[in-house]
Amino acid sequence: xxxxxxxxxxxxxxxxxxxxxxxxxxxxxxxxxxxxxxxxxxxxxxxxxxxxxxxxxxxxxxxxxxxxxxxxxxxxxxxxxxxxxxxxxxxxxxxxxxxxxxxxxxxxxxxxxxxxxxxxxxxxxxxxxxxxxxxxxxxxxxxxxxxxxxxxxxxxxxxxxxxxxxxxxxxxxxxxxxxxxxxxxxxxxx
Amino acid sequence: xxxxxxxxxxxxxxxxxxxxxxxxxxxxxxxxxxxxxxxxxxxxxxxxxxxxxxxxxxxxxxxxxxxxxxxxxxxxxxxxxxxxxxxxxxxxxxxxxxxxxxxxxxxxxxxxxxxxxxxxxxxxxxxxxxxxxxxxxxxxxxxxxxxxxxxxxxxxxxxxxxxxxxxxxxxxxxxxxxxxxxxxxxxxxx
Numbered sequence: 001x002x003x004x005x006x007x008x009x010x011x012x013x014x015x016x017x018x019x020x021x022x023x024x025x026x027x028x029x030x031x032x033x034x035x036x037x038x039x040x041x042x043x044x045x046x047x048x049x050x051x052x053x054x055x056x057x058x059x060x061x062x063x064x065x066x067x068x069x070x071x072x073x074x075x076x077x078x079x080x081x082x083x084x085x086x087x088x089x090x091x092x093x094x095x096x097x098x099x100x101x102x103x104x105x106x107x108x109x110x111x112x113x114x115x116x117x118x119x120x121x122x123x124x125x126x127x128x129x130x131x132x133x134x135x136x137x138x139x140x141x142x143x144x145x146x147x148x149x150x151x152x153x154x155x156x157x158x159x160x161x162x163x164x165x166x167x168x169x170x171x172x173x174x175x176x177x178x179x180x181x182x183x184x185x186x187x188x189x190x
Numbered sequence: 191x192x193x194x195x196x197x198x199x200x201x202x203x204x205x206x207x208x209x210x211x212x213x214x215x216x217x218x219x220x221x222x223x224x225x226x227x228x229x230x231x232x233x234x235x236x237x238x239x240x241x242x243x244x245x246x247x248x249x250x251x252x253x254x255x256x257x258x259x260x261x262x263x264x265x266x267x268x269x270x271x272x273x274x275x276x277x278x279x280x281x282x283x284x285x286x287x288x289x290x291x292x293x294x295x296x297x298x299x300x301x302x303x304x305x306x307x308x309x310x311x312x313x314x315x316x317x318x319x320x321x322x323x324x325x326x327x328x329x330x331x332x333x334x335x336x337x338x339x340x341x342x343x344x345x346x347x348x349x350x351x352x353x354x355x356x357x358x359x360x361x362x363x364x365x366x367x368x369x370x371x372x373x374x375x376x377x378x379x380x
Contacts, residue, residue, distance in 0.1 A: 012263055016360065019230060019312045019358075019359055019360070019361070020211060020358035020359060020360060020366050021210060021211015021212060021233075022347070022358075028264040040209060041233045041235065041375075042233055042236050043211075043231045043232055043233045043244075043246055044231050044246070045231065045246050045325050045326065045328055045330070046325070046327065046328065050202075052325075052326070054203065054233075054330075055236070056233055056235050056375055065306070071301055080304060080372070082374060084374055084375060085345070087374030087375075088374075090356055111322070117280055117374040121380070125222050135234065135236070135242075135332065136236045137236065138235055138236065140235070140244075140330070144241055148296070151303075155221035156362040157206075157361050158364055159360065159366070161366060166358075166366070168209075168211055168212075168356075168368055169210060170210060170348040170349065170371060171206045171348040172347075172348075173373045173374040173375075173376070174193075174373050175355070175371070175374070176210050176245075176347055176349070176351060176368040176371055177369065177370040177371070178367070178369070179359055179368070180366070180369050181359075181365070181367070182270070182273060182364070183220040183362075183363045183364050184273055184277030184278075184363040185274060185277075185363075186277075186363070190269055
């Protein structure tokens with residue numbers, strides 16, 4: 001059963017939660033010891049059956065240690081209203097503090113994964129980390145969702161920009177806001 | 191010397207051209223035989239010294255063949271005004287046709303790389319492909335810029351959303367438009 005207001009998103013549609021290239025709140029750990037961090041470096045790598053994406057994470061992160069323990073994480077998609085929480089979660093470490101509390105975010109139990117969801121976010125991907133590929137100081141974390149969910153008022157096969165405005169990292173304290181949706185005249189991208 | 195209106199962007203600042211997660215027009219080949227395709231699946235993987243990013247490309251693409259020949263590509267950053275060209279470049283193959291012409295785009299010589307730039311775009315990253323990592327049906331192309339450039343009226347350490355609105359792929363024929371920039375109250379993201 002999905003927590004309040006969220007509905008299950010079929011996994012072959014889950015790509016569209018992150019495809020716009022928005023910043024993500026990534027939760028790790030479990031209900032006893034959880035962390036959350038902001039990640040801008042993400043991309044899908046396989047469309048469906050299975051849908052897979054990757055996160056780029058520096059190996060010295062506290063979240064990296066927690067993911068090392070149970071190979072699970074939850075991707076949460078924040079909207080414009082979470083700007084300050086998103087930025088704070090990107091600049092401070094969760095080592096030795098309750099970062100959810102520090103950021104004013106609520107940890108709620110996931111449906112399948114050990115790490116909690118961020119209740120304030122409009123969509124979630126509960127994931128298993130399938131593979132880690134080292135590149136320089138970072139690892140590419142190859143993730144496969146176990147379950148996905150979103151607020152149906154904000155997401156219906158794509159983000160409804162009138163209801164949910166994703167954040168896109170620009171530089172320093174600046175974020176771009178995806179404010180508007182336009183349609184090309186014809187054709188479908190493969 | 192940079193072509194008209196574009197100024198060199200220092201490589202330690204080049205990340206900000208693609209960091210928002212926008213769609214890219216990727217050109218390949220050389221001045222005799224060039225192609226261009228739309229890519230939404232991209233992310234930085236290393237900030238600077240060197241800045242590196244990755245593109246996710248299906249191995250059966252014509253662009254993949256061209257990149258195989260000289261290990262170079264040019265990333266061009268389109269704005270909202272190029273919506274139809276972006277979408278067309280994403281749905282048709284360049285095999286056997288002049289895709290620049292088909293999309294109404296202009297190939298102009300690059301400064302260092304063999305593939306041409308897309309003249310209509312506001313920024314460019316001329317790149318060497320350093321490594322290819324196979325993942326399923328796609329390869330992760332690890333790219334390092336040789337030179338970067340942007341229109342200084344549209345980019346100054348970040349995209350100026352009043353002047354340049356990046357496109358973000360949403361689903362089907364739909365694209366999100368990054369219309370607005372907001373700032374968090376304090377702090378710098380590491």
